[in-house]
Amino acid sequence: MKIDAGIPTNDPRESGKATKVLEDAGYDGAFTAETSHDPFLPLVSAALETEKIELVTAIAVAFARNPMILANLGYDLQKLSKGRFILGLGSQIRPHITKRFSMSWSSPAARMKEMIEAIRAIWDCWQNEGTLNFKGEFYTHTLMTPMFSPGPNPYGVPKIYVAAVGPLMTKSVAESADGLLVHPFHTPKYMTETTLPIVEESLSSVGKTRSDFDFSISVMTATGLSEETYQKAIQACKSGIAFYASTPAYKGVLEAHGYGDLQGRLNLLSKEGKWGEMTGLIDDDLLNTIAVVAETPEAVAEEIKKRYSDQGDRITPAFYSGEEGLASRVISALRS
Numbered sequence: 001m002k003i004d005a006g007i008p009t010n011d012p013r014e015s016g017k018a019t020k021v022l023e024d025a026g027y028d029g030a031f032t033a034e035t036s037h038d039p040f041l042p043l044v045s046a047a048l049e050t051e052k053i054e055l056v057t058a059i060a061v062a063f064a065r066n067p068m069i070l071a072n073l074g075y076d077l078q079k080l081s082k083g084r085f086i087l088g089l090g091s092q093i094r095p096h097i098t099k100r101f102s103m104s105w106s107s108p109a110a111r112m113k114e115m116i117e118a119i120r121a122i123w124d125c126w127q128n129e130g131t132l133n134f135k136g137e138f139y140t141h142t143l144m145t146p147m148f149s150p151g152p153n154p155y156g157v158p159k160i161y162v163a164a165v166g167p168l169m170t171k172s173v174a175e176s177a178d179g180l181l182v183h184p185f186h187t188p189k190y191m192t193e194t195t196l197p198i199v200e201e202s203l204s205s206v207g208k209t210r211s212d213f214d215f216s217i218s219v220m221t222a223t224g225l226s227e228e229t230y231q232k233a234i235q236a237c238k239s240g241i242a243f244y245a246s247t248p249a250y251k252g253v254l255e256a257h258g259y260g261d262l263q264g265r266l267n268l269l270s271k272e273g274k275w276g277e278m279t280g281l282i283d284d285d286l287l288n289t290i291a292v293v294a295e296t297p298e299a300v301a302e303e304i305k306k307r308y309s310d311q312g313d314r315i316t317p318a319f320y321s322g323e324e325g326l327a328s329r330v331i332s333a334l335r336s
Contacts, residue, residue: 001305001312001314001315001334002029002313003027003028003029003314003316003331004027004029004030004056004058004315004316005027005317006033007019007031007046009042010032010033010038010042011042015046016045016046016048019053023051023053025328025331026328026335027331028314031316032057033059034060034090044077044080047082047085052084053084055086056086057087057089058218059089059090059163060088060089061089061096061097062089062092062112063092063104063105064092064101066139067118067139068122071118074087074123075126075150075153075157075158079153079154081155083156085158086159086179087158087159088162089112089116089160090162090163091111091163091169108168109168110137112162112176113172113173114137114139115138116160117134117136117176118139120157121134121141123157125144125149126150126151126152126153128152131144159179160177161177162179163180163183164183165183165186165249166249167198170198170199171202174198174202174208174213178212178213178214179215180199180215180216182218182312183218184218184219184220184244184318185253185290186217186253187256188308190256193256194256215311215312216315216316217308217314217316218316219304219308219317219318220320221233221293221300221304222234222237222287222292222320223330224326225297225321225325229321229322233320236321237287237293237320238279239275239278239279241282241286241290241291242266245263245266246266247267262281292317297326297329298330300330301330301336302333304330
């Protein structure tokens with residue numbers, strides 16, 4: 001299992017140094033997320049100041065852009081990093097796409113699959129110096145003159161990972177992408193009973209096997225170096241679970257464990273801004289079902305290996321206590 005971590009800053013002036021710290025700490029991958037800053041720009045300085053750590057957008061909002069823009073960004077970062085870039089995409093949800101980015105929204109699973117196919121067609125045109133002739137339902141790319149082609153990339157083309165939770169998006173990702181970005185709001189039961197069967201069937205339908213496809217799993221953890229910080233991490237985890245569980249797209253995970261009615265209650269409270277009350281609705285059973293909870297970093301590492309050693313190609317543990325030295329102890333235990 002490769003172990004990844006989020007770059008603690010999206011400030012491109014500081015992200016290179018921050019990523020170098022992660023590389024020196026033994027992480028295999030470093031990722032940015034599209035929140036308050038662009039996810040691609042920080043990886044420029046990260047690529048220049050590191051040598052071996054893989055660089056991932058996890059995630060960049062796919063539908064806020066078009067395939068040509070994403071193809072250019074991914075191709076250039078692959079060259080800049082000397083083959084260490086992974087293009088991680090996510091759909092986001094309709095209100096953000098239409099109201100924040102002012103872009104169109106329709107058939108997200110089908111659109112995502114076609115977007116990946118379009119990006120690959122563009123890369124193939126550049127890499128093999130051929131003709132661009134992609135015509136789909138959502139995207140059409142039929143013009144590429146020599147002036148606008150970067151030509152073959154000496155490091156090849158990047159892998160594409162895509163975030164998915166629901167069955168339709170999971171199917172599209174397995175059929176078209178190189179890997180699945182598993183959202184932190186998941187459970188081993190949901191993975192085993194829902195996600196894995198869809199992935200395996202979809203891979204088989206396009207002539208791929210499980211070895212051709214990566215699982216990059218984000219894991220919520222609650223641990224600490226003292227009882228005080230351990231309890232702090234538990235509360236932070238519950239708050240995060242409440243936030244995710246309020247989103248209708250994640251209701252299936254709750255339903256798999258008999259918590260389906262909780263989603264509607266949390267959604268209503270979120271619209272009223274009652275975040276404290278939302279956290280109070282997350283009981284210890286649900287906390288332990290979604291997050292890996294243990295009093296020591298070593299115990300957390302053992303539980304992560306127990307849950308994901310047969311499924312995860314990459315693991316991204318999230319820590320909530322903010323303590324220096326906590327992550328290094330978990331990494332050391334994971335590698336032992």
